Amino acid sequence: MSAQEILASVGSFSPYDLLLFEEKTVRKIFSKNDMLLQPGEICQSVYFILSGSFFQFQDNDLTETIIDLHLPKEWMYNHPSLIEQKPSGTTIKAFEDAEVIELSLSNLHGLIAGSQSFLNLGRIFDQANHRTYLFDNALSPAQKYNYIKNVKPLIVQVFPVKMIASYLKIAPETLSRVRANH
Known part of the structure:
Protein backbone atom coordinates (compact mmCIF):
# COMPACT_ATOMS: atom_id res chain seq x y z
CA MET A 1 0.00 0.00 0.00
CA ASP A 126 -11.77 11.74 15.47
CA GLN A 127 -12.05 7.95 15.90
CA ALA A 128 -13.34 8.38 19.43
CA ASN A 129 -16.56 9.65 17.84
CA HIS A 130 -17.55 6.06 16.90
CA ARG A 131 -17.33 4.96 20.54
CA THR A 132 -19.13 8.10 21.68
CA TYR A 133 -21.96 7.43 19.24
CA LEU A 134 -22.22 3.78 20.30
CA PHE A 135 -22.36 4.46 24.02
CA ASP A 136 -23.95 7.90 24.34
CA ASN A 137 -27.08 7.23 22.30
CA ALA A 138 -28.86 4.51 24.33
CA LEU A 139 -28.88 2.17 21.35
CA SER A 140 -30.50 -1.25 21.55
CA PRO A 141 -28.23 -4.28 21.04
CA ALA A 142 -29.54 -4.62 17.46
CA GLN A 143 -28.83 -0.93 16.74
CA LYS A 144 -25.31 -1.26 18.17
CA TYR A 145 -24.66 -4.32 16.03
CA ASN A 146 -26.05 -2.63 12.87
CA TYR A 147 -23.99 0.49 13.54
CA ILE A 148 -20.74 -1.43 13.99
CA LYS A 149 -21.46 -3.55 10.88
CA ASN A 150 -21.91 -0.35 8.86
CA VAL A 151 -18.83 1.40 10.26
CA LYS A 152 -16.56 -1.67 10.31
CA PRO A 153 -18.15 -4.32 8.07
CA LEU A 154 -15.23 -6.78 8.38
CA ILE A 155 -15.46 -6.88 12.17
CA VAL A 156 -17.89 -9.82 12.15
CA GLN A 157 -15.61 -11.82 9.83
CA VAL A 158 -12.44 -11.26 11.88
CA PHE A 159 -13.36 -11.24 15.57
CA PRO A 160 -15.30 -13.86 17.59
CA VAL A 161 -18.75 -13.09 19.00
CA LYS A 162 -17.41 -12.89 22.57
CA MET A 163 -14.98 -10.08 21.66
CA ILE A 164 -17.54 -8.14 19.62
CA ALA A 165 -20.07 -8.47 22.46
CA SER A 166 -17.53 -7.16 24.97
CA TYR A 167 -16.77 -4.22 22.67
CA LEU A 168 -20.49 -3.45 22.30
CA LYS A 169 -21.03 -3.93 26.05
CA ILE A 170 -23.69 -6.58 25.60
CA ALA A 171 -23.83 -10.25 26.63
CA PRO A 172 -22.51 -12.72 24.03
CA GLU A 173 -25.89 -14.53 24.15
CA THR A 174 -27.68 -11.27 23.32
CA LEU A 175 -25.36 -10.67 20.38
CA SER A 176 -25.92 -14.23 19.15
CA ARG A 177 -29.69 -13.64 19.23
CA VAL A 178 -29.31 -10.32 17.39
CA ARG A 179 -27.14 -11.98 14.71
CA ALA A 180 -29.61 -14.87 14.36
CA ASN A 181 -32.39 -12.36 13.59
CA HIS A 182 -30.41 -10.72 10.77
Whole structure:
Protein backbone atom coordinates (compact mmCIF):
# COMPACT_ATOMS: atom_id res chain seq x y z
CA MET A 1 0.00 0.00 0.00
CA SER A 2 1.42 3.36 -1.02
CA ALA A 3 1.67 6.52 1.06
CA GLN A 4 -0.95 8.07 -1.22
CA GLU A 5 -3.41 5.22 -0.48
CA ILE A 6 -2.72 5.45 3.27
CA LEU A 7 -3.28 9.21 3.34
CA ALA A 8 -6.26 9.27 0.93
CA SER A 9 -8.78 9.10 3.79
CA VAL A 10 -7.47 12.30 5.40
CA GLY A 11 -6.77 14.57 2.42
CA SER A 12 -4.77 15.10 -0.73
CA PHE A 13 -1.03 15.44 -0.62
CA SER A 14 1.63 16.56 -3.10
CA PRO A 15 4.38 14.20 -4.31
CA TYR A 16 6.74 16.07 -1.95
CA ASP A 17 4.36 15.47 0.98
CA LEU A 18 4.21 11.76 0.15
CA LEU A 19 8.01 11.53 0.18
CA LEU A 20 8.10 13.32 3.54
CA PHE A 21 5.55 10.85 4.90
CA GLU A 22 7.59 7.88 3.70
CA GLU A 23 10.72 9.32 5.34
CA LYS A 24 8.99 9.85 8.69
CA THR A 25 7.19 6.51 8.99
CA VAL A 26 8.41 3.02 9.85
CA ARG A 27 6.99 -0.34 8.73
CA LYS A 28 6.63 -2.85 11.55
CA ILE A 29 5.59 -6.49 11.67
CA PHE A 30 3.71 -8.01 14.60
CA SER A 31 3.00 -11.68 15.25
CA LYS A 32 -0.26 -12.89 16.76
CA ASN A 33 -0.41 -11.92 20.49
CA ASP A 34 2.48 -9.41 20.25
CA MET A 35 1.82 -6.35 22.37
CA LEU A 36 1.97 -2.97 20.71
CA LEU A 37 1.19 -1.05 23.92
CA GLN A 38 1.05 -2.24 27.53
CA PRO A 39 -0.61 -0.69 30.58
CA GLY A 40 1.64 1.94 32.12
CA GLU A 41 3.36 2.82 28.83
CA ILE A 42 2.68 6.21 27.25
CA CYS A 43 1.41 5.95 23.68
CA GLN A 44 3.93 7.81 21.51
CA SER A 45 2.76 6.83 18.01
CA VAL A 46 -0.19 6.32 15.72
CA TYR A 47 -0.30 3.22 13.52
CA PHE A 48 -1.91 2.57 10.17
CA ILE A 49 -2.81 -1.10 9.82
CA LEU A 50 -1.72 -2.50 6.47
CA SER A 51 -2.74 -6.08 7.24
CA GLY A 52 -3.94 -8.10 10.20
CA SER A 53 -5.98 -6.91 13.15
CA PHE A 54 -5.54 -5.73 16.73
CA PHE A 55 -7.66 -5.41 19.82
CA GLN A 56 -7.43 -2.94 22.66
CA PHE A 57 -8.53 -4.10 26.09
CA GLN A 58 -8.45 -3.50 29.83
CA ASP A 59 -7.56 -6.40 32.06
CA ASN A 60 -10.03 -6.65 34.95
CA ASP A 61 -8.81 -9.51 37.12
CA LEU A 62 -10.20 -12.53 35.25
CA THR A 63 -11.81 -10.80 32.27
CA GLU A 64 -10.65 -8.66 29.39
CA THR A 65 -12.96 -5.75 28.57
CA ILE A 66 -12.62 -4.92 24.89
CA ILE A 67 -12.17 -1.18 24.33
CA ASP A 68 -11.67 -1.28 20.57
CA LEU A 69 -11.26 -3.64 17.63
CA HIS A 70 -8.90 -2.53 14.85
CA LEU A 71 -8.94 -3.70 11.23
CA PRO A 72 -6.81 -3.12 8.10
CA LYS A 73 -6.85 0.36 6.54
CA GLU A 74 -7.54 1.95 9.96
CA TRP A 75 -5.50 4.27 12.13
CA MET A 76 -4.95 2.90 15.63
CA TYR A 77 -3.67 4.34 18.91
CA ASN A 78 -4.65 4.66 22.57
CA HIS A 79 -6.60 7.93 22.59
CA PRO A 80 -6.30 9.06 26.25
CA SER A 81 -2.64 8.06 26.52
CA LEU A 82 -1.61 9.69 23.24
CA ILE A 83 -3.58 12.92 23.60
CA GLU A 84 -2.84 13.51 27.30
CA GLN A 85 0.60 11.83 27.28
CA LYS A 86 -0.32 9.80 30.34
CA PRO A 87 0.28 6.10 31.06
CA SER A 88 -2.07 3.79 29.18
CA GLY A 89 -4.72 1.90 31.10
CA THR A 90 -5.17 -0.52 28.20
CA THR A 91 -3.24 -3.05 26.18
CA ILE A 92 -3.11 -3.11 22.38
CA LYS A 93 -2.41 -6.62 21.15
CA ALA A 94 -2.15 -8.26 17.72
CA PHE A 95 -5.15 -10.53 17.17
CA GLU A 96 -3.36 -12.09 14.19
CA ASP A 97 -0.11 -11.56 12.33
CA ALA A 98 -0.06 -7.94 11.20
CA GLU A 99 1.89 -5.22 9.43
CA VAL A 100 1.59 -1.54 10.31
CA ILE A 101 3.03 1.84 9.42
CA GLU A 102 4.14 3.67 12.58
CA LEU A 103 4.17 7.46 12.79
CA SER A 104 5.61 8.78 16.04
CA LEU A 105 4.27 11.99 17.56
CA SER A 106 7.61 13.72 17.07
CA ASN A 107 7.64 12.73 13.39
CA LEU A 108 4.01 13.85 13.05
CA HIS A 109 5.07 17.27 14.35
CA GLY A 110 7.96 17.20 11.87
CA LEU A 111 5.56 16.48 9.00
CA ILE A 112 3.32 19.39 10.00
CA ALA A 113 6.36 21.69 10.23
CA GLY A 114 7.41 20.53 6.75
CA SER A 115 4.02 20.92 5.11
CA GLN A 116 0.74 22.41 6.32
CA SER A 117 -1.08 19.65 4.36
CA PHE A 118 -0.29 17.33 7.26
CA LEU A 119 -2.64 19.29 9.52
CA ASN A 120 -5.23 17.05 7.79
CA LEU A 121 -3.85 14.16 9.84
CA GLY A 122 -5.84 15.64 12.71
CA ARG A 123 -8.80 13.74 11.23
CA ILE A 124 -7.36 10.45 12.48
CA PHE A 125 -7.97 11.67 16.03
CA ASP A 126 -11.77 11.74 15.47
CA GLN A 127 -12.05 7.95 15.90
CA ALA A 128 -13.34 8.38 19.43
CA ASN A 129 -16.56 9.65 17.84
CA HIS A 130 -17.55 6.06 16.90
CA ARG A 131 -17.33 4.96 20.54
CA THR A 132 -19.13 8.10 21.68
CA TYR A 133 -21.96 7.43 19.24
CA LEU A 134 -22.22 3.78 20.30
CA PHE A 135 -22.36 4.46 24.02
CA ASP A 136 -23.95 7.90 24.34
CA ASN A 137 -27.08 7.23 22.30
CA ALA A 138 -28.86 4.51 24.33
CA LEU A 139 -28.88 2.17 21.35
CA SER A 140 -30.50 -1.25 21.55
CA PRO A 141 -28.23 -4.28 21.04
CA ALA A 142 -29.54 -4.62 17.46
CA GLN A 143 -28.83 -0.93 16.74
CA LYS A 144 -25.31 -1.26 18.17
CA TYR A 145 -24.66 -4.32 16.03
CA ASN A 146 -26.05 -2.63 12.87
CA TYR A 147 -23.99 0.49 13.54
CA ILE A 148 -20.74 -1.43 13.99
CA LYS A 149 -21.46 -3.55 10.88
CA ASN A 150 -21.91 -0.35 8.86
CA VAL A 151 -18.83 1.40 10.26
CA LYS A 152 -16.56 -1.67 10.31
CA PRO A 153 -18.15 -4.32 8.07
CA LEU A 154 -15.23 -6.78 8.38
CA ILE A 155 -15.46 -6.88 12.17
CA VAL A 156 -17.89 -9.82 12.15
CA GLN A 157 -15.61 -11.82 9.83
CA VAL A 158 -12.44 -11.26 11.88
CA PHE A 159 -13.36 -11.24 15.57
CA PRO A 160 -15.30 -13.86 17.59
CA VAL A 161 -18.75 -13.09 19.00
CA LYS A 162 -17.41 -12.89 22.57
CA MET A 163 -14.98 -10.08 21.66
CA ILE A 164 -17.54 -8.14 19.62
CA ALA A 165 -20.07 -8.47 22.46
CA SER A 166 -17.53 -7.16 24.97
CA TYR A 167 -16.77 -4.22 22.67
CA LEU A 168 -20.49 -3.45 22.30
CA LYS A 169 -21.03 -3.93 26.05
CA ILE A 170 -23.69 -6.58 25.60
CA ALA A 171 -23.83 -10.25 26.63
CA PRO A 172 -22.51 -12.72 24.03
CA GLU A 173 -25.89 -14.53 24.15
CA THR A 174 -27.68 -11.27 23.32
CA LEU A 175 -25.36 -10.67 20.38
CA SER A 176 -25.92 -14.23 19.15
CA ARG A 177 -29.69 -13.64 19.23
CA VAL A 178 -29.31 -10.32 17.39
CA ARG A 179 -27.14 -11.98 14.71
CA ALA A 180 -29.61 -14.87 14.36
CA ASN A 181 -32.39 -12.36 13.59
CA HIS A 182 -30.41 -10.72 10.77
